[in-house]
Amino acid sequence: MTAPETHARLGFRDRVERAWPFSLFFNPVFQKEMRAAGHRSGTYIARGIYGGLMFGIVTIALVGAVIESQGASSDAQALQQLAPLMAVVLAWFGLFMLAFIAPVMTVPAFMDERRRRTLPVLMTTPLTSAQIVCAKLASQTIQLLILALLGLPVVLGLRIFGGVPASFLLQSNAILLSAALLVSTIGLRFSLYRQRSDVAIVAAFVTAAFIQFGPILLIGVAQWAGASNRILVVMPITCSPIALATITAELMGGGGGPPWGSAGIWLGHTVYNLAWSLIFILTTILQLRRVLRLEGAGINYLKPGRRERRRAALSLDAPAPAAAGAPAPPESIAPPPPAADRHPREVGDRPVLWRELRQATFRTRRGAILTTAGLAIVILILYSRIEINDVGLHMLIAIPALLFILLRAAAGSTASFTSERESRTLETLLTTPLSAREIVWSKFLGALRRQWYTPAILFTHLLLMAALGALHPVILLHTAIILAGAIIFLSATGILLGLIIRRSTTASIANICVGLILWAGLPGLLALIAEFLSFTRSFPWEPIGTFLFMINPLGQLISSIEGASHSNLAYGSPGFGTYPLWIFTLFMLASSLGYALISFALLALSARLFTASAGRTS
Amino acid sequence: MIEIRNLRKKFGSLVAVDDLSLSIGEGEVFGFIGPNGAGKSTTMKVLACLLKPDSGSAKVCGLDVNKDGDRIRRVLGYMPDFLGVYEDLNVDEYLQFFASAFRIERRRRRAVVDSVLELTDLTAKKRAPVDSLSRGMQQRLGIARVLIHEPKVLLLDEPASGLDPRARIEMRSLITELARMGKCIMVSSHILTELGEMSTSIGIIERGKLLYAGSLDDAFARVRGQERIAVGLEAGPVPPELICASLLKDARVARVDHQNGELAVELAAGEHGHHFLLEALLASGARIASFKPEVVKLEDAFLKLTTGALQ
Known part of the structure; x- marks a missing residue:
């Protein structure tokens, strides 16, 4: 056999191997990821939390059923009555938990490779970028499946003893698993193109929200433009919560939905999610090819100015490395031009604070201009279509803005220490005489400073509306109080968690969980307990519920906007009815002050922990 | 400090x-x-x-x-x-x-x-x-x-x-x-x-x-213990054996080996000077082609100081 023949045969075998779906997903990268996940304590903690929460919900429901039942026959009856509700709760729990956990698992996929500088090593292997991406996704999908399977015994129990139809279980699981896959692929995509995990997580959630809710906005715009109401039936197909709500409503005996029924909804929605997932997988594969070449050329493709360097690097007609699985020959890549020198700025007397305050909110000016222009267009469309006196307009702008502010505050603040640790600058910082208190507070203030953008957009809208008389000017004060409390609190918890937890992604997610538990989990749990244990009428549900509502920034903002839009400035909350401006303002102040006090205590604790966690002796 | x-x-x-x-x-x-x-x-x-x-x-x-x-x-x-x-x-x-x-x-x-x-x-x-x-x-x-x-x-x-x-x-x-x-x-x-x-x-x-x-x-x-010097000899009227015997008379020389026209001189413990050896060689009638004190490197020191230390 001649040498060219050998090469030809090997090439053909290689191609066959790579095209084989099994090796596309289950290859050495997959094995490495599975082993690494097996060694990580976080994997088991996540499973424990997921299983524990599910167990908690089931226990509450069963306790309620047992107490309410009067005998053997009524036990079964109570369970049959309870089963549909439990199936619905578990489906919603699964949807939110899996969609929430999915990007946590995929965002570190390429970030860890980059941090450990193993991407160029991967480049030297015969693995194609498709194999790398698919293997990483497959390993994370299996972790998600394991979580989903944790609830299988309960689901089967509901099916057998509670009479929940198999079709519902199939449909709900198809929706939640496809939604989790979609968010996973988005997380994987941002893992490749974001430097910081907190930014990647926020970007992944925002993109997922845009894919799920964006079409609804478009439908709304189309309706305003005179389109038929019939296009509304498409809504459940594009949005997981609406799809799940439609099929759960059907299970609980409600109606509604598109004319083709729930079968069409779950199938259509699953296909929608899978189609988007495929798009993200393909774009990740294509981008990874470029990234591998740039990494191989020693180019930091994440730095500003990378576009020019990338263009310089890719301008030569080198074959794509991963197209045949082989890395690009180094000589085909132009050396990176030197980064532009910049005139030094004078450093202040508080160096950590100085640096933190100079961290850019946007990576590039172009990004800032495009984002602002995009938001301005959306807001102007809303202004043109909705009456400014309509409270719905303000809700439509304020609620997403607040959710983004909270997400950004929760995810962004944790990176203050984790990024120092990951870039290995913390050790150097610790050898300086800077006190733990100064470092912690500087990081905290820097985290606050980086969050100015979205509140500024929100305030611009509210200021304009106050000037036009659509809202009472007191809304500005209320919003400032509400945002201050929530942002300070989440930033302080973020600083603390960033110190305690080593991995930036885990720290970000843990802090998001703090917000979710406090502002969504506790009210949700209370609602569940009230629903399942409805026999305990004497329990003071309403004051507790009102308290949880009033410490919730979302509830506070909704009440403030509603109050400011009424001419009599009456502020409402469930349970207490309405009360005047000054009481509401005092309540907001007390709530915000409470958050601030807790935050300062957490920061003091962080400063104490800093010395110990960083290993400083004194 | x-x-x-x-x-x-x-x-x-x-x-x-x-x-x-x-x-x-x-x-x-x-x-x-x-x-x-x-x-x-x-x-x-x-x-x-x-x-x-x-x-x-x-x-x-x-x-x-x-x-x-x-x-x-x-x-x-x-x-x-x-x-x-x-x-x-x-x-x-x-x-x-x-x-x-x-x-x-x-x-x-x-x-x-x-x-x-x-x-x-x-x-x-x-x-x-x-x-x-x-x-x-x-x-x-x-x-x-x-x-x-x-x-x-x-x-x-x-x-x-x-x-x-x-x-x-x-x-x-x-x-x-x-x-x-x-x-x-x-x-x-x-x-x-x-x-x-x-x-x-x-x-x-x-x-x-x-x-x-x-x-x-x-x-x-x-590491050195006793210093060693390699001396290359050119052919001359005095045979190497005689040169070796002459050197061994000096108490500062512990041992001399001869092989293929090269002498390996080992000094007595604690002796580091080379000039006396040079003088003794010349006095014995040796024609010196080369004179190389053995150089001890840090690698040698490391190996010698660590060998068997933790066994």
Whole structure:
């Protein structure tokens, strides 16, 4: 056999191997990821939390059923009555938990490779970028499946003893698993193109929200433009919560939905999610090819100015490395031009604070201009279509803005220490005489400073509306109080968690969980307990519920906007009815002050922990 | 300047540093030698107040690492084995940042930064982003950073790792220059030739135990034991056997071997002079073609001092 023949045969075998779906997903990268996940304590903690929460919900429901039942026959009856509700709760729990956990698992996929500088090593292997991406996704999908399977015994129990139809279980699981896959692929995509995990997580959630809710906005715009109401039936197909709500409503005996029924909804929605997932997988594969070449050329493709360097690097007609699985020959890549020198700025007397305050909110000016222009267009469309006196307009702008502010505050603040640790600058910082208190507070203030953008957009809208008389000017004060409390609190918890937890992604997610538990989990749990244990009428549900509502920034903002839009400035909350401006303002102040006090205590604790966690002796 | 007594540090069941004692004086370059994982970095981190020792004591300039961390940080410069950099700063800002962190007054900062830039030959790179520097430049920047507050003690953990030969030579001359300035320098490496050329004293550590600490000359003397000199002879009227017999008459010569016109002369214990041997050879009528005292390298010292030590 001649040498060219050998090469030809090997090439053909290689191609066959790579095209084989099994090796596309289950290859050495997959094995490495599975082993690494097996060694990580976080994997088991996540499973424990997921299983524990599910167990908690089931226990509450069963306790309620047992107490309410009067005998053997009524036990079964109570369970049959309870089963549909439990199936619905578990489906919603699964949807939110899996969609929430999915990007946590995929965002570190390429970030860890980059941090450990193993991407160029991967480049030297015969693995194609498709194999790398698919293997990483497959390993994370299996972790998600394991979580989903944790609830299988309960689901089967509901099916057998509670009479929940198999079709519902199939449909709900198809929706939640496809939604989790979609968010996973988005997380994987941002893992490749974001430097910081907190930014990647926020970007992944925002993109997922845009894919799920964006079409609804478009439908709304189309309706305003005179389109038929019939296009509304498409809504459940594009949005997981609406799809799940439609099929759960059907299970609980409600109606509604598109004319083709729930079968069409779950199938259509699953296909929608899978189609988007495929798009993200393909774009990740294509981008990874470029990234591998740039990494191989020693180019930091994440730095500003990378576009020019990338263009310089890719301008030569080198074959794509991963197209045949082989890395690009180094000589085909132009050396990176030197980064532009910049005139030094004078450093202040508080160096950590100085640096933190100079961290850019946007990576590039172009990004800032495009984002602002995009938001301005959306807001102007809303202004043109909705009456400014309509409270719905303000809700439509304020609620997403607040959710983004909270997400950004929760995810962004944790990176203050984790990024120092990951870039290995913390050790150097610790050898300086800077006190733990100064470092912690500087990081905290820097985290606050980086969050100015979205509140500024929100305030611009509210200021304009106050000037036009659509809202009472007191809304500005209320919003400032509400945002201050929530942002300070989440930033302080973020600083603390960033110190305690080593991995930036885990720290970000843990802090998001703090917000979710406090502002969504506790009210949700209370609602569940009230629903399942409805026999305990004497329990003071309403004051507790009102308290949880009033410490919730979302509830506070909704009440403030509603109050400011009424001419009599009456502020409402469930349970207490309405009360005047000054009481509401005092309540907001007390709530915000409470958050601030807790935050300062957490920061003091962080400063104490800093010395110990960083290993400083004194 | 550095005093360590019976230092012990454990990580779980692993004893990283075991009963380590040593002292390093002013102007001394102490080469800390040992394989990866021997305990060099752990010892340095204890001295830099980044790790709390389990037992024993460690003092820097008379200050206890357990009690005087803040004061020690002002007199000590620690350069870790991996230099983490702030990507958003340029070289000047990076040094200003640490000058400020070390509480150097604002009006003095410019002069201090300029002087360390000049000392480390980085003035031309003043405005370059830190992460755009080559590995060698980054190591130099690391040295510049540890010098910013004029520390009396420098702890340099593998400062030459990953550097090309030219950068290594530059790093070596920089460290020698710093020692001349009176700084006490502890420098770790597992590249022995490098340490041999710049250290005035060495410590050999393996599996947490200090096997040797002392001056370089003493280490060589221990290895050498009895000094050996190879003498090449040209054919002449006096046969080599007679020359050997003549040399053995001198009490300072312990042994002489002859093979293929070359003599291997072993001096008596404690003898280091060569001139008497040269004179004796000439007196015996030998025609000398070459005269080579055996050179002992740090590698030899390391091998000899560590062989069987931990068995």
